[in-house]
Amino acid sequence: MLSETTVLAALASPRRREILRLVWNQELSAGTIHQAMPDVTFGAVSSQLRSLLEDGLIEARAESRHRFYRARREALGSLAEMLERMWDDKLWSLKLEAELEETRRGPRPRRRRRKT
Amino acid sequence: MLSETTVLAALASPRRREILRLVWNQELSAGTIHQAMPDVTFGAVSSQLRSLLEDGLIEARAESRHRFYRARREALGSLAEMLERMWDDKLWSLKLEAELEETRRGPRPRRRRRKT
DNA sequence: ACATTAGTTTAGTTTAAACTAAAGTAATGT
DNA sequence: ACATTACTTTAGTTTAAACTAAACTAATGT
Known part of the structure; x- marks a missing residue:
């Protein structure tokens, strides 16, 4: 695809x-x-x-x-479109805010703690 | 660069x-x-x-x-330019003819022959 | 001074890419 | 039928990327 x-x-x-x-x-x-x-x-x-x-x-x-x-x-059309989307600023990072908000609330990635 | x-x-x-x-x-x-x-x-x-x-x-x-x-x-400017050059057809493969001619004349890549 | 925070770096593992040499395949020439 | 041509495929090697866990560094808080 x-x-x-x-x-x-x-x-x-x-x-x-x-x-x-x-x-x-x-x-x-x-x-x-x-x-x-x-x-x-x-x-x-x-x-x-x-x-x-x-x-x-x-x-x-x-x-x-x-x-x-x-x-x-x-x-290569899809790539050209992608680049256009990127230059077209806003669209590319549109989802950023929502994503960050989500992960901020969600369970932080648990890093295993050193053995006590 | x-x-x-x-x-x-x-x-x-x-x-x-x-x-x-x-x-x-x-x-x-x-x-x-x-x-x-x-x-x-x-x-x-x-x-x-x-x-x-x-x-x-x-x-x-x-x-x-x-x-x-x-x-x-x-x-990313350079990439955008590259894509433009590509879409711009002719430019991209301009050197093709010369290159092929050169290698056609030059010594063919010597592949080692199986031991007799 | 000591713990915490924010990040980088290192050591080691797993997976994949790019290549070579050589073997395999399928069509053509003699 | 056998050799040659034009490729593809396989087996094996080398090199590098992406990642984890853990150690390290440097600034801030108490």
Whole structure:
């Protein structure tokens, strides 16, 4: 469901950002993507591709023995919205007051006391 | 210098996002922040605060025995710009062609051959 | 001086990410 | 049929993050 955490975690990796950038405007085969990052093995690239695929940030198409990948740009929409919400000040911390009030009243987190 | 990776990695943690949200519009003491997240120890919160501080996403002010934290909102500017650049299509993958050409010509990554 | 409060730091554990080397798979070429 | 190509997957290693419990520090209260 493309949570903020999923998208942010995916983007936090420079390697995955690089891949995403490569397939941003066009689809590329796994091999071509690997060629663009010769410092890692094919396996490593394949693994990151799978990760991006599972997170819904790219999509794949098989053709003969190639697999072509391309960015699912829509996936970043939620992140853009999140940032907008953040800049939009108030909304983001709206629940703060209520939350604090609640925990202030509720049972304080019991920390175990040292043995007497 | 607040690299994209730094900001994205910081935001990728739900815990740090929660903290950031709490101190987005106001400064709060470490204790108050901890009260808002009673499922973790004070130590854990303190550690995340330090991490956010080091990454330049929040700033701290000491007053008597309290330490007050608040978001450094400017820090997210670079991320917003990055997203804009991305949505702005072409720019992001501009270097792609040149890069691929280069690696295509250059020495292919030598994979060690199985022992004969 | 001693206890309490507010917070940080340390030591140690658990879990996960990123990678490599090598093996596996499936389609194509000869 | 066998080798090659284009990938994926597995097994194992290294490194780092997030956390807990407990020790530590520094300011305040009595």
